[in-house]
Amino acid sequence: MQQKTRAFLKWAGGKYSLVEDIHARLKQASMNADTLVEPFVGAGSVFLNTDFKHYILNDINADLINLYTELKRSPDEFISDAKKLFVELNNQPEAYYEYRVQFNQSSDVYERAILFLYMNRHGYNGLCRYNLKGIFNVPFGKYKRPYFPEKEMSFFAEKAQQATFTCLGYDEVFKLIPENAVVYCDPPYVPLSKTASFTSYAKGGFNLDDQANLANLAEQAAFENNTPVLISNHDTVWTRKIYSQASLDEIQVKRTISPKGGSRNKVNELMAMYLAPKTR
Numbered sequence: 699m700q701q702k703t704r705a706f707l708k709w710a711g712g713k714y715s716l717v718e719d720i721h722a723r724l725k726q727a728s729m730n731a732d733t734l735v736e737p738f739v740g741a742g743s744v745f746l747n748t749d750f751k752h753y754i755l756n757d758i759n760a761d762l763i764n765l766y767t768e769l770k771r772s773p774d775e776f777i778s779d780a781k782k783l784f785v786e787l788n789n790q791p792e793a794y795y796e797y798r799v800q801f802n803q804s805s806d807v808y809e810r811a812i813l814f815l816y817m818n819r820h821g822y823n824g825l826c827r828y829n830l831k832g833i834f835n836v837p838f839g840k841y842k843r844p845y846f847p848e849k850e851m852s853f854f855a856e857k858a859q860q861a862t863f864t865c866l867g868y869d870e871v872f873k874l875i876p877e878n879a880v881v882y883c884d885p886p887y888v889p890l891s892k893t894a895s896f897t898s899y900a901k902g903g904f905n906l907d908d909q910a911n912l913a914n915l916a917e918q919a920a921f922e923n924n925t926p927v928l929i930s931n932h933d934t935v936w937t938r939k940i941y942s943q944a945s946l947d948e949i950q951v952k953r954t955i956s957p958k959g960g961s962r963n964k965v966n967e968l969m970a971m972y973l974a975p976k977t978r
Contacts, residue, residue: 702747706850707762707815708824709741713884713930717747719949719969720882720928724748727926727973728880735881737868742766744882746857753861754879756871759826761814761834763865766858768811773855776811777848783816784846791838794820802833819844868908872915881919881927885912888932890965906936913940913970920972933966944970 704714713720721744724734732751739745739755740762757763769776787793794817801813818824821836829835864871868885875881886904909931916927921943931937933948947969 703853704847704850705741705743705746706847706854707741707818710823710825711884711887712741712743714741714743716930716949716951716967717743720744720930721748723928723947723969723971724880724882724926727928727971731878731880731926733876733879735871735875735879736884737871737881738884738886740884742854744884745861746854750880751860754864754871754874754876755861756864756866756868758865758867760865761810762826763863764807765811765814766854766863768808769851769855770858770861770863773852776808777851777855780812780815780851781846781848783812784819784844786843788816789820789841789844791840794838798834798836819846868912869915872919875919875923875925879925881916881925883912883916883927883929885909885929885931888934888937890932890934909937910940913943916970916972917943920974924974926974927972929968929970929972931968931970933968937968937970941968941970944972946970 702714702717705712724731733754734745734748734750734752735754735756736745737756739757742755745753745755755766783797788797797813797816801810801817804810804813817834817836818826820839820841822839825836827834827836864874866874868883872881885908888906888909912929916929919925919927929941929944931941938946949967949969950964951967952964
């Protein structure tokens with residue numbers, strides 16, 4: 699695999715550190731596939747570090763998909779306009795909260811895309827969080843000098859010409875899988891404890907019924923339609939149960955969402971690969 703490319707967004711649960719593992723599994727499962735389908739694209743690290751001809755990149759977060767669509771449509775203009783917000787005057791809590799209000803009140807797709815990028819880089823820990831009314835509510839991040847990811851955005855925009863972006867429920871994406879495709883699913887992870895749940899990435903969350911339903915859809919895609927599906931999640935008794943029809947690999951990953959560095963311990967993750975019986 700060539701030198702890795704970073705996503706231009708900060709993203710909780712991003713897969714940059716695991717792209718080698720994921721890429722190897724996808725290629726091994728689907729030597730001749732020409733399309734990668736991602737129902738939960740997130741920051742796009744897997745998309746950026748794989749070499750398929752076509753991509754179907756989906757996310758339930760409308761602001762995320764809107765940002766990708768606007769960047770793909772007019773990359774030079776978008777990057778130029780976004781860069782104007784990355785000045786010292788805007789790296790203050792007062793400015794940040796004013797822009798956050800502007801974002802939440804705006805219905806202009808281009809304006810929302812610019813402000814979404816600004817808040818991602820200036821907000822706390824790269825979080826993306828909404829309340830039950832759909833209001834973005836991530837607090838100011840207090841960074842000395844937020845990085846403007848111009849190079850990363852240009853790379854993304856160029857590669858995005860191979861991609862189709864959609865904003866659908868994960869179950870709808872499974873209905874749209876083309877022939878000769880492979881699927882990678884990076885859903886919101888099952889919480890490791892009752893206090894660790896983080897499901898407000900998009901309004902509505904992702905509950906345990908969704909987790910089980912996703913596993914069922916993966917089984918159907920692999921065993922009925924011969925489409926390989928790889929799912930990553932926390933390694934728990936429950937995930938091992940719902941992924942019982944898959945080939946399971948366990949890997950260790952360092953968590954980076956905790957604000958206390960000392961508590962960023964390694965946790966076990968599962969890679970659940972669904973393959974038709976004749977190819978397993």
